[in-house]
Amino acid sequence: MLSLRDFYGKTLAELGRKNKDIVAMDCDLSGSTRTSVFAKEFPERFFNMGVAEQDMMGTAAGFAAGGKIPFASTFAIFATGRAWEQVRQSIGYPHANVKIVASHGGITVGPDGPSHQAGEDIALMRAIPGMTVIVPADAHETAAAIRAAAEYDGPVYIRLPRDKFPVIYDEKKTLTIGKSTELRKGTDVTFITCGLMTHVALLAADEMGKNGLSARVIDMATVKPLDSDAVIAAARETGAIVTAEEHTTIGGLGDAVSEVTSGHFPVPVIRVGMPDTYFSSGSPEELVEACGLTPRGLADAAMRAMGMKKTASGK
Numbered sequence: 001m002l003s004l005r006d007f008y009g010k011t012l013a014e015l016g017r018k019n020k021d022i023v024a025m026d027c028d029l030s031g032s033t034r035t036s037v038f039a040k041e042f043p044e045r046f047f048n049m050g051v052a053e054q055d056m057m058g059t060a061a062g063f064a065a066g067g068k069i070p071f072a073s074t075f076a077i078f079a080t081g082r083a084w085e086q087v088r089q090s091i092g093y094p095h096a097n098v099k100i101v102a103s104h105g106g107i108t109v110g111p112d113g114p115s116h117q118a119g120e121d122i123a124l125m126r127a128i129p130g131m132t133v134i135v136p137a138d139a140h141e142t143a144a145a146i147r148a149a150a151e152y153d154g155p156v157y158i159r160l161p162r163d164k165f166p167v168i169y170d171e172k173k174t175l176t177i178g179k180s181t182e183l184r185k186g187t188d189v190t191f192i193t194c195g196l197m198t199h200v201a202l203l204a205a206d207e208m209g210k211n212g213l214s215a216r217v218i219d220m221a222t223v224k225p226l227d228s229d230a231v232i233a234a235a236r237e238t239g240a241i242v243t244a245e246e247h248t249t250i251g252g253l254g255d256a257v258s259e260v261t262s263g264h265f266p267v268p269v270i271r272v273g274m275p276d277t278y279f280s281s282g283s284p285e286e287l288v289e290a291c292g293l294t295p296r297g298l299a300d301a302a303m304r305a306m307g308m309k310k311t312a313s314g315k
Helices: 004-018 036-041 053-065 076-082 084-092 107-112 121-126 139-151 197-209 228-238 253-264 284-290 295-313
Strands: 022-026 046-048 069-075 099-103 132-134 156-159 181-184 189-193 215-219 222-224 241-248 269-274
Touching: 004 022, 004 036, 004 099, 004 139, 022 036, 022 053, 036 046, 053 069, 053 076, 053 084, 069 076, 076 084, 076 099, 076 121, 076 156, 099 139, 107 284, 121 132, 121 156, 121 222, 121 241, 121 253, 132 139, 139 156, 181 197, 189 197, 189 228, 189 253, 189 295, 197 215, 197 241, 197 295, 215 228, 222 253, 228 241, 228 253, 241 253, 241 295, 253 269, 269 295
Parallel strands: 022 046, 022 069, 069 099, 099 156, 132 156, 189 215, 189 241, 241 269
Antiparallel strands: 132 222, 181 215
């Protein structure tokens, strides 16, 4: 179990040593987002904007216009909700080279309650033309995502959790924007996931394997641009797909996958995620269980998808 936030802070500082054009920004939350690591080493290149997320996004766009590579961080609910207009108008529209790295995404912020449980952020960022959206599965993929974002010319949104996640990859992990990673081969059904749900899908696939069922697992860390080729191949070769994300089922990874399959190779797609409602405070474990975002929940969804596949084929 490693902290994705910790690896963000560490990797950002490493990049800062190599590239003096990198600057970091935060909104009184640098200890939580881990930009404090960069701030300690490069105080002249760190800017605390106070509780003013809109101002931070506009200033980040200004830094980008001046040739800098700004990394702007705060909690996901504030980066995408409170400052959405500034992100759209000042970063998205001019295709500014701004990297928004938001922590505390999803429902696993738990006790912080619905005011901080960002379940709509992927949908909000995915809707902005030209915005790249990345949701890493573990700490090592987070480091790879930060490096890829720094090299990419254009706006990027990277969503990180508060809690530690199980480790899937080693420190050699790389990330290519727009490409997925097939973690498990399978022929009966495909799990397409991002974030924490990648680990959960691997556990679900293990459980299904005990019953002689073969589940493919694809880590779709880059939610936008989506790896359409991998989705179409999964649809064609397994005939049924389950998407899983720590996000509302509206507008996120599940919808992105469904858009591809419906237009290229229609198959049953079951989306597992947060329902269309607000949750109360609770432990991360309680809230994840309530959404069915567990190995058992994903395995059950896979069985339903496979049943729909048989019904559609008349078998």
